[in-house]
Amino acid sequence: xxxxxxxxxxxxxxxxxxxxxxxxxxxxxxxxxxxxxxxxxxxxxxxxxxxxxxxxxxxxxxxxxxxxxxxxxxxxxxxxxxxxxxxxxxxxxxxxxxxxxxxxxxxxxxxxxxxxxxxxxxxxxxxxxxxxxxxxxxxxxxxxxxxxxxxxxxxxxxxxxxxxxxxxxxxxxxxxxxxxxxxxxxxxxxxxxxxxxxxxxxxxxxxxxxxxxxxxxxxxxxxxxxxxxxxxxxxxxxxxxxxxxxxxxxxxxxxxxxxxxxxxxxxxxxxxxxxxxxxxxxxxxxxxxxxxxxxxxxxxxxxxxxxxxxxxxxxxxxxxxxxxxxxxxxxxxxxxxxxxxxxxxxxxxxxxxxxxxxxxxxxxxxxxxxxxxxxxxxxxxxxxxxxxxxxxxxxxxxxxxxxxxxxxxxxxxxxxxxxxxxxxxxxxxxxxxxxxxxxxxxxxxxxxxxxxxxxxxxxxxxxxxxxxxxxxxxxxxxxxxxxxxxxxxxxxxxxxxxxxxxxxxxxxxxxxxxxxxxxxxxxxxxxxxxxxxxxxxxxxxxxxxxxxxxxxxxxxxxxxxxxxxxxxxxxxxxxxxxxxxxxxxxxxxxxxxxxxxxxxxxxxxxxxxxxxxxxxxxxxxxxxxxxxxxxxxxxxxxxxxxxxxxxxxxxxxxxxxxxxxxxxxxxxxxxxxxxxxxxxxxxxxxxxxxxxxxxxxxxxxxxxxxxxxxxxxxxxxxxxxxxxxxxxxxx
Numbered sequence: 001x002x003x004x005x006x007x008x009x010x011x012x013x014x015x016x017x018x019x020x021x022x023x024x025x026x027x028x029x030x031x032x033x034x035x036x037x038x039x040x041x042x043x044x045x046x047x048x049x050x051x052x053x054x055x056x057x058x059x060x061x062x063x064x065x066x067x068x069x070x071x072x073x074x075x076x077x078x079x080x081x082x083x084x085x086x087x088x089x090x091x092x093x094x095x096x097x098x099x100x101x102x103x104x105x106x107x108x109x110x111x112x113x114x115x116x117x118x119x120x121x122x123x124x125x126x127x128x129x130x131x132x133x134x135x136x137x138x139x140x141x142x143x144x145x146x147x148x149x150x151x152x153x154x155x156x157x158x159x160x161x162x163x164x165x166x167x168x169x170x171x172x173x174x175x176x177x178x179x180x181x182x183x184x185x186x187x188x189x190x191x192x193x194x195x196x197x198x199x200x201x202x203x204x205x206x207x208x209x210x211x212x213x214x215x216x217x218x219x220x221x222x223x224x225x226x227x228x229x230x231x232x233x234x235x236x237x238x239x240x241x242x243x244x245x246x247x248x249x250x251x252x253x254x255x256x257x258x259x260x261x262x263x264x265x266x267x268x269x270x271x272x273x274x275x276x277x278x279x280x281x282x283x284x285x286x287x288x289x290x291x292x293x294x295x296x297x298x299x300x301x302x303x304x305x306x307x308x309x310x311x312x313x314x315x316x317x318x319x320x321x322x323x324x325x326x327x328x329x330x331x332x333x334x335x336x337x338x339x340x341x342x343x344x345x346x347x348x349x350x351x352x353x354x355x356x357x358x359x360x361x362x363x364x365x366x367x368x369x370x371x372x373x374x375x376x377x378x379x380x381x382x383x384x385x386x387x388x389x390x391x392x393x394x395x396x397x398x399x400x401x402x403x404x405x406x407x408x409x410x411x412x413x414x415x416x417x418x419x420x421x422x423x424x425x426x427x428x429x430x431x432x433x434x435x436x437x438x439x440x441x442x443x444x445x446x447x448x449x450x451x452x453x454x455x456x457x458x459x460x461x462x463x464x465x466x467x468x469x470x471x472x473x474x475x476x477x478x479x480x481x482x483x484x485x486x487x488x489x490x491x492x493x494x495x496x497x498x499x500x501x502x503x504x505x506x507x508x509x510x511x512x513x514x515x516x517x518x519x520x521x522x523x524x525x526x527x528x529x530x531x532x533x534x535x536x537x538x539x540x541x542x543x544x545x546x547x548x549x550x551x552x553x554x555x556x557x558x559x560x561x562x563x564x565x566x567x568x569x570x571x572x573x574x575x576x577x578x579x580x581x582x583x584x585x586x587x588x589x590x591x592x593x594x595x596x597x598x599x600x601x602x603x604x605x606x607x608x609x610x611x612x613x614x615x616x617x618x619x620x621x622x623x624x625x626x627x628x629x630x631x632x633x634x635x636x637x638x639x640x641x642x643x644x645x646x647x648x649x650x651x652x653x654x655x656x657x658x659x660x661x662x663x664x665x666x667x668x669x670x671x672x673x674x675x676x677x678x679x680x681x682x683x684x685x686x687x688x689x690x691x692x693x694x695x696x697x698x699x700x701x702x703x704x705x706x707x708x709x710x711x712x713x714x715x716x717x718x719x720x721x722x723x724x725x726x727x728x729x730x731x
Contacts, residue, residue: 003202003220003221006190006191006192006202011175014174015189018175018213019191022213023164035275036101036102037101037275038101038274039099039102039271040271041142041270042268042270043138043268044092044094044267044268044270045092045095047078047090047091047266048265049089051265055265056071073330077323077327080319082319094316094317094319096134097313130524132424133523133524136521137523137532141154141155141269143155143255147164148161148163150166154222154235160201162200170194171194173190176189176190186208186209187207188205189206190205191203191205196223197224198224198573202221203218204218205218214241215248216240217241219237220236221236232258236254236255237256240253249275251276252272254270255271337353347359347361348360349383354385355385356382356383356385356386357382358382359380360381361452363452364377364453365377367452370462370463371401371402372402372404373402374400375397375400376397376398376400377451378397380395388417389422390411390413391411391412392411394410397437404438408434408435411432425522426478427476427478429475431476433470436467438466438468439468440617441597441676442596442616442617464617465497467497468493469493470492472489474487474488475487482516483514483515483518485513486513488513489509490511491506491550491553492509494593507555508546508550509544509547509557510544514542516539516540517534517537517539520534530728535565538563538564538566541562542562546558555588555590557586559586559588561583563583564580564582565578575631575632575635576632577629577631579629589663589664591672592676595622596624597619598618598619598621598687600613600615600616601616606724608726611689612706613721613722615678617679619656620681621682624658625657625658626656627655628652630652631650631651632650633650635649646699647696647697648695649692649694650702651692653689654688654690655688656686657687660683689707689709691705691707692704692705693705701725702726702727704723705723707720707721708720708721
């Protein structure tokens with residue numbers, strides 16, 4: 001609270017000249033240095049003893065069933081908690097501890113190509129979520145705060161460093177007082193952003209007052225923390241520096257984030273990093289870095305940590321091994337682990353977590369649509385317990401109304417060994433898929449969820465499906481910088497199935513697609529990736545080449561489409577803007593099966609990137625330009641009545657323009673299939689819809705009212721306006 005109030009103190013003396021010297025000293029430092037680092041990251045639960053007992057007793061009285069079967073089995077775990085040093089009335093329970101020892105390089109290659117010795121006392125509690133997910137999320141939550149960087153990320157938000165070369169455009173500095181510590185005089189300098197609502201840091205810089213002006217320490221927090229992120233309740237960063245050849249050298253970093261209420265119970269994320277053994281200056285070549293091999297140590301090799309641990313463990317951290325042993329033998333935890341795994345993966349492993357076969361998708365065992373009626377599906381695949389590189393799976397379905405048997409088979413081989421999921425990042429794999437199934441025109445049959453049980457609760461008005469038979473050979477490659485590409489060789493037979501029936505169409509093609517989103521953050525769940533935050537910049541590109549004369553194909557063609565999107569911060573920290581521009585073109589004369597059949601949305605779930613009031617396969621075209629703009633304001637009318645409420649306002653609009661060309665108009669070319677009755681060509685008028693609503697409701701819900709502005713009388717049944725809901729964390 002003291003840091004948050006710094007801008008209201010009556011400081012009088014500016015400290016700009018001293019700060020300028022600090023910035024200049026960093027500019028003068030060599031471009032590359034090498035040093036060893038020890039890092040300890042913890043996930044801790046904190047609860048006030050009195051408050052915890054009150055809540056447990058209250059729950060026991062009001063709902064004994066929940067208390068007995070959900071809460072009580074985990075109460076014994078708190079015997080491994082210890083009093084918090086700062087407040088003995090609070091209990092601290094360390095539930096995960098990660099320790100790393102690695103070689104760093106000041107050109108930011110430490111965690112990419114440098115020698116790394118990495119280990120952890122335990123990770124077993126979070127195995128169900130995936131070690132990669134937990135490690136990645138901890139890095140994104142805590143960030144890598146650098147006083148000299150233009151942008152440092154904390155909890156998915158970017159903050160300008162108070163000592164970056166453009167710092168004076170963003171920060172104000174005052175001399176607080178001159179003090180003495182360890183027998184040496186030093187200046188205490190306070191800093192905070194020029195504007196109260198700006199994203200940035202606020203705190204203290206401690207600088208030697210012996211004429212050299214060397215930064216020795218920094219203690220700071222987030223400016224205007226209550227508006228920075230709805231999850232953060234408190235944040236503290238402490239950094240210690242030493243002097244090397246009259247240049248400040250970082251020796252220790254401490255980061256603390258409190259998520260929740262420190263009385264009723266909160267999660268405390270901590271990260272302490274110590275740096276030592278400087279070789280300074282020294283140039284480290286890229287080839288040398290690449291040739292250094294990673295050394296991975298098992299969790300039981302504690303003799304290594306007895307030698308290399310630069311910071312002793314706390315009482316709570318020392319109990320982590322005993323806690324893990326207790327949890328491993330707890331039936332309550334094993335049952336919860338199975339349930340969470342089922343919810344996250346939609347699959348059930350036969351024979352427990354060491355089983356070699358799993359069933360799923362569980363939510364697709366039974367589904368319903370108007371054409372097939374009820375559909376029964378049997379699906380499963382091998383697990384990595386059988387082979388760390390190979391997965392074999394597939395499904396068989398039967399439609400009770402259509403009397404159709406459909407099927408799919410997959411073989412996936414991952415070149416690197418996988419321990420959690422064969423799809424985990426980064427992928428380098430080759431796969432073969434063969435299938436016969438129905439899909440909605442315009443949707444990718446490999447990723448469509450129209451046969452999910454939840455999809456059929458309120459079944460959409462689907463009168464036409466596409467029957468497809470496909471053989472697909474694909475190579476996927478992902479890189480650590482979030483660039484990926486996919487090469488495909490595909491043979492496809494497809495025909496309409498339902499109200500309209502036409503002849504079949506055979507095509508053979510080669511596809512190449514690319515994706516680049518360097519700041520994208522996602523949660524990996526088996527074969528799905530849930531985007532927690534889309535990249536600040538994102539580029540997608542795909543090109544398809546049709547080859548006639550192969551497996552009966554009669555078409556040579558080229559089809560190109562792509563998109564580019566960007567997040568833009570509004571001035572005065574008012575919010576952010578998401579803007580996306582996409583385009584596509586069919587370069588050849590083709591039946592409408594191969595044109596762009598636009599993907600509508602007839603569900604009640606708000607699609608942040610799609611058209612929410614467009615029917616399924618309502619429009620088709622052979623060229624288009626589309627735009628999507630959404631404004632997210634850090635304010636809503638709700639705050640007029642509840643100032644501390646975190647609900648945000650969102651306003652957006654989407655459009656697509658692309659009249660069908662004469663070259664692909666079936667009315668002008670008899671050799672082309674006529675459009676299905678439910679599909680109309682996109683005309684000279686753009687399709688436009690707008691939305692307005694509220695997000696961050698209870699931190700996970702978003703409700704939007706969507707209005708369709710054009711194509712209001714197409715002859716098909718449409719919705720001009722509707723409410724849509726979206727569930728997901730808002731950062």
